[in-house]
Amino acid sequence: MTASLLDFDLPARLEAHQPPEPRDNVRLLSGRRGTGEIGHHRFTDLPALLRPGDVLVVNTSGTLPAAVPVAGSPLTVHFSTATAAGTWLIELREPAGPYGGGAPGERYPLAGGGAVTLREAYSRGRLWVADVDTAAAASVPDYLSAHGAPIRYRYVPQRWPLSAYQTVFGVHPGSAEMPSAGRPFTHELVTRLVTAGVLLVPVLLHTGVASPEAHERPYPERFAVPATTLRTIARARADGGRVIAVGTTAVRALETAWNGPHSGWTDLVVTPERGVRAVDGLLTGFHEPRASHLDMLAAIAGTPLLQRCYEAALEGGYRWHEFGDVNLLLP
Secondary structure, three states, rough: OOOOHHHOOOOOHHEEEOOOOOOOOOOOEEEOOOOOEEEEHHHHHHHHHHHOEEEEEEEEEEEOEEEEEOOOOOOOOEEEOOOOOOOOOEEEEOOOOOOOOOOOOOEEHHHHHHHEEEEOOOOOOOOOEEEEEOOOOOOHHHHHHOOOOOOOOOOOOOOOOOOHOOOOOOOEEEEEEOHHOOOOOHHHHHHHHHOOEEEEEEEOOOOOOOOOOOOOOOOOEEEEEEHHHHHHHHHHHHHHOOOEEEEEHHHHHHHHOOOOOEEOOOOOOOOOOOOOOOEEEEEEOOEEEEEEEEHHHHHHHHHHHHHHHHHHHHHOOOOOOOOOOEEEEEO
8 A cells, every 4th residue: 555545534623724823832743763653742842852963954935825816706726836938837726626627728817917828737627737927017926926815725714914824944935835844943943953953954845736636747846955955964964964854845855956956847756666865854744635745754754654643643633734733754
């Protein structure tokens, strides 16, 4: 059984419906691959769970207000990902979920005189390649800044400002959805980590809209990994330090750059069969049943430990989604 076939019922009571305040007021479930040990903590315990010389790899992508309503329609456009060709991958949404309609050549008017025109389907029933008319705005991010709102799903009933969807590391706007594993970090906690001897290094990956199904066709996302990040990781590993990625986006960026290009677009899919080369552990949120991200988690932690973590999270009442609790998978 592949990890993405890990199936379970996610009760609505375990969905996080609003951002926690303060943002580090979440729980942390730890799992150790070598021993299978499970631990229950607060996120503020993180410095004690790491060792001097460990490296945390953080994503510096900031979240765009990537949802724009279609004028005169119940539909909303979710701007997912810029492509190398200058088009965008977009998702058309109804209030109940992805919109199954649409056809090549259809034009959808947006606020402020903007519009999207569908070129071709990218993934069946969900993503489209589209041309974007930004009207008077100089770029799509500028247009979204003027007319967009954060992408919000049904389990978050209240509207929250864009600041609720940003991490302390997000200094380069470009993600359709927040790289949410980094959300619980505060400036104070970062200070505690640094003074404890934990290194923090940046990567960049602009993440697109989340996939609602396992094994959907991957799409390229823009990434960049500084040479200094790779050198710091190599030195830390030589000295016995562990490399812990903060979020699946950081894993994809770092694994792409480890023996490949340091910037560009990546559609890398990490599976247990492929394995990981640059990452020893992962700090991540809890993923939905059958989500393809679970394959990456199994590549890092092993499927038996992953199953134990999710059983413990369900039994312990941990919370899911971008405002929820986190899972620390250690070697």
